[in-house]
Amino acid sequence: MENVFDYEDIQLIPEKCIVKSRKECDTSIEFGGRKFRLPVVPANMQTIIDEKIALYLAENDYFYIMHRFNPETRLDFVKDMQERGLYASISVGVKDEEYAFVEELAEAGLTPEYITIDIAHGHADTVISMIKHIKKYLPNSFVIAGNVGTPQAVRDLEQAGADATKVGIGPGKVCITKIKTGFGTGGWQLAALRWCAKAATKPLIADGGIRTHGDIAKSIRFGASMVMIGSLFAGHEESPGQTVEKDGKLYKEYFGSASEFQKGERRNVEGKKMWVAYKGPLQDTLTEMEEDLQSSISYAGGKTLSALRNVDYVIVKNSIFNGDRVY
Ligand SMILES: NC(=O)C1=CN([C@@H]2O[C@H](COP(=O)(O)OP(=O)(O)OC[C@H]3O[C@@H](n4cnc5c(N)ncnc54)[C@H](OP(=O)(O)O)[C@@H]3O)[C@@H](O)[C@H]2O)C=CC1
Numbered sequence: 001m002e003n004v005f006d007y008e009d010i011q012l013i014p015e016k017c018i019v020k021s022r023k024e025c026d027t028s029i030e031f032g033g034r035k036f037r038l039p040v041v042p043a044n045m046q047t048i049i050d051e052k053i054a055l056y057l058a059e060n061d062y063f064y065i066m067h068r069f070n071p072e073t074r075l076d077f078v079k080d081m082q083e084r085g086l087y088a089s090i091s092v093g094v095k096d097e098e099y100a101f102v103e104e105l106a107e108a109g110l111t112p113e114y115i116t117i118d119i120a121h122g123h124a125d126t127v128i129s130m131i132k133h134i135k136k137y138l139p140n141s142f143v144i145a146g147n148v149g150t151p152q153a154v155r156d157l158e159q160a161g162a163d164a165t166k167v168g169i170g171p172g173k174v175c176i177t178k179i180k181t182g183f184g185t186g187g188w189q190l191a192a193l194r195w196c197a198k199a200a201t202k203p204l205i206a207d208g209g210i211r212t213h214g215d216i217a218k219s220i221r222f223g224a225s226m227v228m229i230g231s232l233f234a235g236h237e238e239s240p241g242q243t244v245e246k247d248g249k250l251y252k253e254y255f256g257s258a259s260e261f262q263k264g265e266r267r268n269v270e271g272k273k274m275w276v277a278y279k280g281p282l283q284d285t286l287t288e289m290e291e292d293l294q295s296s297i298s299y300a301g302g303k304t305l306s307a308l309r310n311v312d313y314v315i316v317k318n319s320i321f322n323g324d325r326v327y
C-alpha cells in the first residue's frame, strides 16, 4: 500500500481563519440520530467507563458506550437510563448467551438506542450473524460493529446491516495484538482509517492510537465521524479501577479488555496493564478537548467540524515525536 503513515507523521495545513474567537467554533456532531458535544467517545473498557460515568456523559450530551464485562447488569442499565429519559448505549459480544440477551431485551420491550458489537477481529461471520440477529429483534437500535482494518471488512459489515463500523486493530496503548500475532493497524492506524473511509457509506469510528487532542482533528480529516479513546480517558478521578500511590504521586490502572486482568486467566492474552498518572476530574479533559478541537476548526478555516474534512496535509515522517513521548 502507498502512503502509509500514522498520527505523528501528519500535519494539517491551516486555512484562512473566519472567526473572531475560537468560541464560535462548534464541535458538535450528529451520530445515530442524536447530537453530541464532541466527536469523541471513551473506550468501552472496564477501567475507562462504568455506570456512573455513562450517566454523567449522557446527561451532559456526550456520547458513551458502556462496556460488556458485567453482562448481567446490562438489562437493568438500559431500563434505568431510559426511565431517566436518557439514551442507552451498550456493548455485546458474539457468544451464544449474547444471542439470548438480545432476545431478552426484545421480550422486555427494551430497545437500546445504540448497541456496539465489541470483538477483536470484527471481520468475521460471527459478527455478521450478530448484526443480523440484532436487526431482526431490535430493528431500531443503531448498530456499531467492529473492529476492522480493511475496506472489505467495512463493506461486509455495512452489507450485513451495521449502521457504523469501528476501525482499529492493534493501535491501542495497552494492546499487544501487533506483537503477539503480527497483525493489525498499529503504526499505520490513520492510513488504515483513510483506506477504510474510501469504502464506507456509513459513519466510521476511529478506535485506538489517539495520543494527543490534535489526533482527534486528524481522525476527522481522514474519515472518522467519531473517535474512540482509551488511554487519554484513563487515570481520572472518576475512572473505575485501582488507585495506587508511588513516591507521593497517584496512579490509576488502565488494562486491556483482552488482558489477563480482564479475563481472569492467561489464555489468548492480547492486552496489558499500565499505570496512568492521576489526571483530576474527567470534565477538565472533556473541556480541554473541546477547546483544542475548536482551535483545530479555526485553523481549518471554518466554524464546524466539516471544515476539517477537506483541509490539506503534509506527511512529515516522525517530525512531531516518536511513539508515546507526548509532552
Ligand atoms: N481493537 C483491538 O485491537 C482489540 C481489541 N480487543 C478487545 O478485547 C476484548 C475481547 O475481544 P474478543 O477476544 O474478540 O472477545 P471474546 O473474548 O468475547 O471472544 C469472542 C469470540 O470470538 C472468538 N475469537 C476471539 N478472537 C478471535 C480471532 N482472532 N479469530 C477467531 N475467533 C476469535 C472467541 O473464541 P476463542 O477465544 O476461543 O478464540 C470467542 O468465541 C474486546 O473488548 C475487544 O474489543 C482485543 C484484541 C484486539
Ligand SMILES: Nc1nc2c(ncn2[C@@H]2O[C@H](COP(=O)(O)O)[C@@H](O)[C@H]2O)c(=O)[nH]1
Binding pocket: 043, 044, 045, 147, 168, 169, 170, 171, 172, 173, 174, 175, 176, 177, 178, 207, 208, 209, 210, 228, 229, 230, 231, 232, 255, 256, 257, 258, 259, 270, 271, 272
Ligand atoms: N489489542 C488490544 N486492544 C485493546 C485491548 N483492550 C482495548 N483495546 C483497544 O484499544 C482501544 C483504546 O486505545 P487507546 O490507544 O486510546 O488507549 C480500545 O477502544 C480498544 O479498541 C486489548 O486488550 N488488546
